[in-house]
Amino acid sequence: MSASKRDELVQKALKAFYRGGFHAMGMDALAKETGVSKTAMYKHFRTKEDLILAVLRLRDEQFRNWLIRRVEALAESPRGRLLAVFDALGEWFAEPEYRSCMFIKASSEYQDRAHPIHSAAAEHKRLLLGYFEKLAREAGAKEPEELSRRILLIKEGAIVMAHLGDREAVAKSARGAAEDILAAAL
Amino acid sequence: MSASKRDELVQKALKAFYRGGFHAMGMDALAKETGVSKTAMYKHFRTKEDLILAVLRLRDEQFRNWLIRRVEALAESPRGRLLAVFDALGEWFAEPEYRSCMFIKASSEYQDRAHPIHSAAAEHKRLLLGYFEKLAREAGAKEPEELSRRILLIKEGAIVMAHLGDREAVAKSARGAAEDILAAAL
């Protein structure tokens, strides 16, 4: 089992599902887009669902690594980093390929809370919340748990609205909202 | 063309699409769920897309009417009403049938900004923004446009997170975040 080919498939499938949606992207179309034959895909993954779960695992790792790296490059203090989250988001929104959050879309298409895909989406948000909570604690917040929930709320709202409206204005408003919330919480 | 039968179809289709998703809910399954024959459905709507657009029009009207009615019942002052938005949301989240926002899901499945379904979702958010802006203006906000954007941001974030995590905690945090933002904006 060539691990590199498998990873290549997951990476290309990630892009394809991100652009096309999970139900709308069929396995035949996926084979054509990735350049990997259907037979090979089913050698690596028993079902489409398994492939999607692998895609989500990759995306979770990819996104959180990117966000943390970016935030740490943009600001030094914990407080500055909580705000830098929204500068990083602004950069993401400015990419022409931006199409909302893969996990929000996954939970939209697989709504049952018991479904593994829905759970994977929830887990991603939980991990993000953990990072924000760490920053909030370092920043000396009175209630770091509550502050991190509010930061996450604004982040998710920004992602949704950036997909539907003026992306630049959304990033700015989100940062402004975060400033107000930080001012009240520290 | 019996208008009442048509409306009945749209109402039942709304529930079916809300539970099942747009791509996942096929026209045969829809006929079974609504009790309306496929032939009759295609007498009223030329395509599935047309039916979905009618569903979204109904949902927009339904949701905004409900929200405005609820907000006006919960508080008298414009400031209080901006906060009551999140009490109303909390009531919505508590319903067992709650499954996120139909328009967020629509824009997740139809991502192209030029697609009529995506546009309908964007329009719904624009109308909500208008309502919040009116309240912000009445409340005497320095920048009502900016304040309304921030309120909408928190509302959308709350809807997403309520779909993925602890709904009660989300509603509370959203209200708290809105309080901070109102305090800074008025």
Add this chain to the structure above:
DNA sequence: TTCCTAGTTTACCGATCGGTATAGGAGAAC
């Protein structure tokens, strides 16, 4: 050389997709 592995192409499976055609039934209007 021989064998195994990892991948390919092509074709196929039953089911479902969105959409249509046909025939007929129930009820109101004339």
Add this chain to the structure above:
DNA sequence: GTTCTCCTATACCGATCGGTAAACTAGGAA
């Protein structure tokens, strides 16, 4: 009673769905 409207049920269309079977090829190891 007849016609028109609105609906039904059933069957069908070609295309695509997720998934599988079979035969083949290229490369590396024994």
